[in-house]
Amino acid sequence: MTGTNMNCIIVDDDKISRRIIQNYILKTDFLILIKSCTNAIEAVNILQNEMIQLIFLDVEMPEMNGLEFIKTLEEKPQIILVTAHEKYAVEAFEHNVTDYIVKPISYSRFLKAVTKVKSIYDKHLNHNSGLPYIFVKTDSKLIRINTKDIFYIEALADYVNIITPKEKYVVHSTMKGIESKLPNQLFQRVHRSFIVRLDKINSIDENTLVINDNLIPIGGSYRKKLLTQINLI
Template identity: 40%
Template sequence: MHNNKKINCLLVDDEPPALEVLKKYIGAVASLELAGTSNNAVEALNFLSAKTIDLLFLDIEMPDLLGTDLIRTFKNPPKVIFTTAYRKYAIEGFELDAVDYLLKPISFERFLKAVNKVMETNFKESDSAEMNAENPVPHNFITVRADRKNLKIALDDILYIESLKDYIKIVTLSKNIITKQSISSLEETLPNDKFLRIHRSFIVAINKVESFTNDTIEIARHELPISRMYRHEVEKLLNV
């Protein structure tokens, strides 16, 4: 059974007319609930620190802090739909695992298409959670869908995981496996004592790390970047 809980939304835009349009659209969709609005990213950051939000409608070009930079401040950000007048941020937006990227002026039809993506994702996550509750996954392997099969991958065989937009590549001791899944959703299923996020596009197996610097980690002759966002956690765990 799917969860019928409403999706809490926060609107962030420095243009009042744009906020009013999105408020009207949210009010017309029964599954959405407006938790608040903000006209700048810093104010939104304070709001998100105090309340749990399911979905963020986020403008990009705003005073003080870009919307894309706001998302980078979170280790586990809420689902985000970027709303902007500029196409130039599209690639960056999707690299940040955005659900969708809406160009202003935003039509109601296009808004609904983006919201439906969120609802489909929520249903899949709900189904997955119910299956895991009934059939708990042992801590020594994960299961992914690839090549029209469910593949069991031993955690001890994983070297690292790389994000490829809507897909991820799991690099193991013997082969590479590509599956349609976000790196953030897989991260939630991995044990924290065995795996470490070092970049928005990379998770590494801690015991497979061969060498490291302040900026890179080497695993099986692969040199992987450490981003500023995750550097503190990497230094803390690896004692750089």
């Protein structure tokens, strides 16, 4: 299947289930397993530091069950619930999970679910060609910002800083929200807290890049995609 690869995590307290899903992921060329987690608390830490597009999530787990975990997510990746029980299906789809698989899992059922996820993901990327400008609300006014003027965007709690040569705009938005408005062929998430305009990058080191003398960190799971997006010889 063509298109962009998807980073995923497994969240399941059952060792055998984790192993089965992990093996299925390894057989599926567009999936990259970032971490196999034994509980939701561990998954929260991964989501804070990595770019994840898909979660394989169990429901019945200690400390925090899967449905409780979904409620904590401000920016939800696509989610496939994988559980031994059918009884959670209605509530699961109320939380907009992409699919619901009842254990035991066959590879054919797994592949059907992840193909659906991939189709949704690719449509989102293709749709997000982006306009050459965005409007942002600041001081009760709507301000037009040309995307060609944006150096980078930095997360700041419930706000984002949009950095341009002349101004810094503080806007009430999530990173996912602002990212969805930008042309994806020109802008790249390089860290959970940073989006950069690719043609503004001056240099790239192992874990950082430079834009206009500003040092910006590169998250581990973002580096590979960044290198595929730049015009690397």
